[in-house]
Amino acid sequence: MSGISARFTLALGEFRLDAAFDAPARGVTALFGHSGSGKTTLLRCLAGLERAPDGRLSVNGEIWQDENTFLPIHRRRLGYVFQEASLFPHLDVRRNLEYGWKRIPPGERRVGFDRAVELLGIDHLLGRNPARLSGGERQRVAIARALLVSPDLLLMDEPLAALDLASKADILPYLERLHDDLSIPVLYVSHSPDEVARLADFMVLMEKGKSVASGPLKEMLARLDLPLAHGDEAGVVIDTVAAGHDGTYHLTRLDFAGGSISVAQTPHPLGARVRLRIHARDVSLALAPHGDTSILNVVPATVSEIADESPAQVMVRLDAAGAPLLARITRKSCALLGLSPGMAVFAQVKSVALLA
Amino acid sequence: MEPTTFDFAPIWLTLRLATAATLLLLLVGTPLAWWLSRTRSWLKGPVGAAVALPLVLPPTVLGFYLLVLLGPQGPGGQLTQALGLGLLPFTFAGLVLGSTLYSLPFVVQPIQNAFEALGERPLEAAATLRAGPWDRFFSVAVPLARPGFLTAIVLGFAHTVGEFGMVLMIGGNIPGATRVLSVAIYDHVEAMEYAQAHWLAGGMLAFSFLVLLALYGPGKRILGNRP
Numbered sequence: 198m199s200g201i202s203a204r205f206t207l208a209l210g211e212f213r214l215d216a217a218f219d220a221p222a223r224g225v226t227a228l229f230g231h232s233g234s235g236k237t238t239l240l241r242c243l244a245g246l247e248r249a250p251d252g253r254l255s256v257n258g259e260i261w262q263d264e265n266t267f268l269p270i271h272r273r274r275l276g277y278v279f280q281e282a283s284l285f286p287h288l289d290v291r292r293n294l295e296y297g298w299k300r301i302p303p304g305e306r307r308v309g310f311d312r313a314v315e316l317l318g319i320d321h322l323l324g325r326n327p328a329r330l331s332g333g334e335r336q337r338v339a340i341a342r343a344l345l346v347s348p349d350l351l352l353m354d355e356p357l358a359a360l361d362l363a364s365k366a367d368i369l370p371y372l373e374r375l376h377d378d379l380s381i382p383v384l385y386v387s388h389s390p391d392e393v394a395r396l397a398d399f400m401v402l403m404e405k406g407k408s409v410a411s412g413p414l415k416e417m418l419a420r421l422d423l424p425l426a427h428g429d430e431a432g433v434v435i436d437t438v439a440a441g442h443d444g445t446y447h448l449t450r451l452d453f454a455g456g457s458i459s460v461a462q463t464p465h466p467l468g469a470r471v472r473l474r475i476h477a478r479d480v481s482l483a484l485a486p487h488g489d490t491s492i493l494n495v496v497p498a499t500v501s502e503i504a505d506e507s508p509a510q511v512m513v514r515l516d517a518a519g520a521p522l523l524a525r526i527t528r529k530s531c532a533l534l535g536l537s538p539g540m541a542v543f544a545q546v547k548s549v550a551l552l553a
Numbered sequence: 554m555e556p557t558t559f560d561f562a563p564i565w566l567t568l569r570l571a572t573a574a575t576l577l578l579l580l581v582g583t584p585l586a587w588w589l590s591r592t593r594s595w596l597k598g599p600v601g602a603a604v605a606l607p608l609v610l611p612p613t614v615l616g617f618y619l620l621v622l623l624g625p626q627g628p629g630g631q632l633t634q635a636l637g638l639g640l641l642p643f644t645f646a647g648l649v650l651g652s653t654l655y656s657l658p659f660v661v662q663p664i665q666n667a668f669e670a671l672g673e674r675p676l677e678a679a680a681t682l683r684a685g686p687w688d689r690f691f692s693v694a695v696p697l698a699r700p701g702f703l704t705a706i707v708l709g710f711a712h713t714v715g716e717f718g719m720v721l722m723i724g725g726n727i728p729g730a731t732r733v734l735s736v737a738i739y740d741h742v743e744a745m746e747y748a749q750a751h752w753l754a755g756g757m758l759a760f761s762f763l764v765l766l767a768l769y770g771p772g773k774r775i776l777g778n779r780p
Binding site: 244246269270271275276277279281283284285286287296297300301342343346 | 674675677678679680681682683684685688689692693696697699
């Protein structure tokens with residue numbers, strides 16, 4: 198059986214963890230929730246750093262933990278990136294990287310030393326002492342160090358949380374490269390909707406120690422029964438492909454199953470994967486495809502669900518040929534248009550955010 | 554007193570004793586310090602207090618109990634005799650044992666503090682990098698606790714060199730076997746041989762000062778993590 202299957206309960210003083218989820222064996226799974234929701238505790242249980250006596254965990258069919266088994270941390274084929282880089286201060290960067298690499302049999306080294314160094318862009322840091330690195334550099338070394346044990350599962354505990362904005366922006370592209378270039382499944386703890394929208398494919402939503410829901414990211418973001426799909430930041434993520442550049446108007450056309458979206462020209466080569474975030478507040482609805490509007494991006498869709506947002510507003514979930522969209526409109530507009538599930542509408546997208 | 558009759562034996566004996574005791578102290582003190590730094594057992598308090606006892610007890614008290622314990626009637630003495638080791642009091646081995654007990658807190662405490670200052674994180678990181686418990690200890694804990702070990706070695710050695718009451722009780726005053734520096738000085742003074750006493754006492758003073766200078770000197774904060 199491939200994939201990650203986990204179930205953990207643990208009482209730590211007042212706090213009680215009660216989490217269970219199944220996640221795919223590929224891509225990035227976000228453990229998402231507010232601070233104190235138990236994300237880090239759950240991740241530590243997965244690693245064996247926290248001992249949850251009645252926990253169960255299997256990774257690609259291999260039992261790491263159940264009633265009879267508790268694989269000690271150093272026998273679990275995982276990589277772990279802590280919130281603070283936690284490099285060994287008595288070793289230089291190269292020897293930090295080699296620490297785990299040397300401890301696995303050569304036959305199991307699927308990630309080469311040079312490859313990890315290149316992937317994280319740390320070639321020029323190899324001879325340095327960890328104390329002389331910037332926060333962002335340190336975290337990149339920590340990520341490379343974790344990759345070099347060729348893990349079956351990479352656990353990342355808010356690797357960007359301790360960094361300033363500039364260092365964050367510095368690291369995100371490297372994380373995206375990991376996502377695109379390596380086939381190692383990643384569990385990524387985060388409380389930042391932006392990071393999750395950029396990096397994740399799958400999401401486990403945590404609240405007060407409980408895993409309340411899990412599923413593919415695009416599906417989760419549009420589930421009206423979850424808090425994610427409400428509020429100002431509610432919005433969906435769409436993976437598109439760069440399909441054409443318009444030299445006259447300096448636009449790039451991005452195609453997805455439900456249609457296409459034009460954005461200000463981007464440097465992406467044709468065929469490149471581009472992820473978009475579309476906020477519910479930036480989508481309005483029309484019954485006919487107006488030609489007399491400044492809004493360029495109009496996507497045909499079907500209303501699938503309507504939920505209350507506030508006394509004045511409703512949240513409408515749409516289906517654009519399989520891709521979920523959200524639109525936040527006034528209750529009055531909803532009544533005037535007579536919206537109901539099953540209706541065909543045109544979603545007018547006022548603005549989109551390019552994530553990658 | 555003519556310098557040609559100067560007796561070097563107590564100096565060599567003292568250095569041999571301090572070296573042997575320091576090695577034994579590291580061997581015993583390191584696991585003890587590790588346990589004290591990690592355990593959540595209720596025994597931590599009593600064991601920690603017992604280790605610290607030589608800091609406050611007069612050395613003669615410790616020496617007295619050790620003498621009784623290791624004497625022909627004591628359980629320790631009966632054990633060593635049963636093992637064919639004979640009796641330890643008034644032997645070099647007895648001195649090493651006594652010195653080890655006497656200097657234990659000076660070795661355990663700096664190492665324990667250094668281990669505690671590590672925190673869990675470096676060891677957790679090592680565990681996620683496939684290092685087993687022993688591997689983590691030797692590749693991460695010990696190198697990171699190096700300043701604590703250096704302090705422990707210097708203090709353990711120097712403190713053993715400087716002991717008097719304990720060695721007199723357990724070792725007596727046998728030239729070449731148990732007559733260490735501090736005892737030799739005492740003898741010289743009793744015999745009114747002030748010149749000899751001056752040489753030895755002055756040497757001890759210089760030695761002690763240099764050791765402390767190495768610990769407290771500019772740029773060195775080895776003692777910074779002692780309580």
